[in-house]
Amino acid sequence: MEARTERRYAVNNGYRYGVTSTNAYEAYAGAGELLRALAAPIRLAIVSELANGERCVHELVETLGAPQPLVSQHLRVLRGAGVVRGSRRGREIAYALVDEHIAHIVADAVSHSGEAT
Numbered sequence: 686m687e688a689r690t691e692r693r694y695a696v697n698n699g700y701r702y703g704v705t706s707t708n709a710y711e712a713y714a715g716a717g718e719l720l721r722a723l724a725a726p727i728r729l730a731i732v733s734e735l736a737n738g739e740r741c742v743h744e745l746v747e748t749l750g751a752p753q754p755l756v757s758q759h760l761r762v763l764r765g766a767g768v769v770r771g772s773r774r775g776r777e778i779a780y781a782l783v784d785e786h787i788a789h790i791v792a793d794a795v796s797h798s799g800e801a802t
Contacts, residue, residue: 719787722766727751728759729791735769736788739781 723729730749734740742760746753760780763769768787771778782788 718766719768719790722763722768723787723791723794725759725762727755728763729795731756731759731763732768732782732787732791733795735780735782736785736792739772739779741774741777741779743777745780 731745734745734748742756745756767783769780770783771780
């Protein structure tokens with residue numbers, strides 16, 4: 686007997702997003718974790734900056750105007766959530782986005798928040 690997986694679609698602004706019923710909860714739970722990791726404004730700014738390419742902590746500190754310990758702390762959260770990865774560059778660690786989709790999510794959220802309601 687062949688197992689059937691029911692496909693459900695969430696419709697949002699005319700787009701259909703397919704989520705199989707067998708993994709729907711896991712997909713939504715994963716999306717919730719991602720959104721929680723992005724919930725701080727400075728993390729959104731870090732992701733926006735990393736959308737332009739990899740950066741070291743001191744570059745993010747200069748660009749964002751935030752203290753180094755604060756930037757490092759938020760990078761740690763983003764790394765733990767699988768949003769960014771670090772690679773050693775001599776004595777420094779260069780951070781980059783794991784997936785470009787995350788940059789699009791942040792750009793869309795920032796754009797949407799600026800729209801008149």
